Amino acid sequence: xxxxxxxxxxxxxxxxxxxxxxxxxxxxxxxxxxxxxxxxxxxxxxxxxxxxxxxxxxxxxxxxxxxxxxxxxxxxxxxxxxxxxxxxxxxxxxxxxxxxxxxxxxxxxxxxxxxxxxxxxxxxxxxxxxx
Numbered sequence: 001x002x003x004x005x006x007x008x009x010x011x012x013x014x015x016x017x018x019x020x021x022x023x024x025x026x027x028x029x030x031x032x033x034x035x036x037x038x039x040x041x042x043x044x045x046x047x048x049x050x051x052x053x054x055x056x057x058x059x060x061x062x063x064x065x066x067x068x069x070x071x072x073x074x075x076x077x078x079x080x081x082x083x084x085x086x087x088x089x090x091x092x093x094x095x096x097x098x099x100x101x102x103x104x105x106x107x108x109x110x111x112x113x114x115x116x117x118x119x120x121x122x123x124x125x126x127x128x129x130x131x
Contacts, residue, residue, distance in 0.1 A: 037066035070096040081115040
């Protein structure tokens with residue numbers, strides 16, 4: 001009797017485990033329906049003097065490519081010169097509806113007034129995150 005009862009309990013546990021895993025599998029399969037997704041790119045950059053400091057000003061574009069609203073975007077950039085690299089992260093608190101587009105700019109002051117962003121690929125996106 002213990003053996004038969006043990007089989008029933010094991011079968012019951014398996015059924016409960018299977019039933020509880022189905023919603024998880026469904027949510028994972030439909031992640032694009034509830035996880036924000038987007039794209040970002042560097043449109044261009046130039047050097048200028050800001051507040052007496054020579055700086056690189058980068059222009060960015062962020063697009064919502066998903067089906068849910070993006071509440072916040074985080075963009076990490078690398079600006080590199082012949083001497084060194086500069087890393088900055090820009091957090092945009094702008095809500096972006098599906099299909100929406102927003103433009104932003106970020107300035108990075110150089111340590112040496114003689115520096116300038118490289119002409120080819122002097123500003124690049126290192127990472128992007130959407131929530």
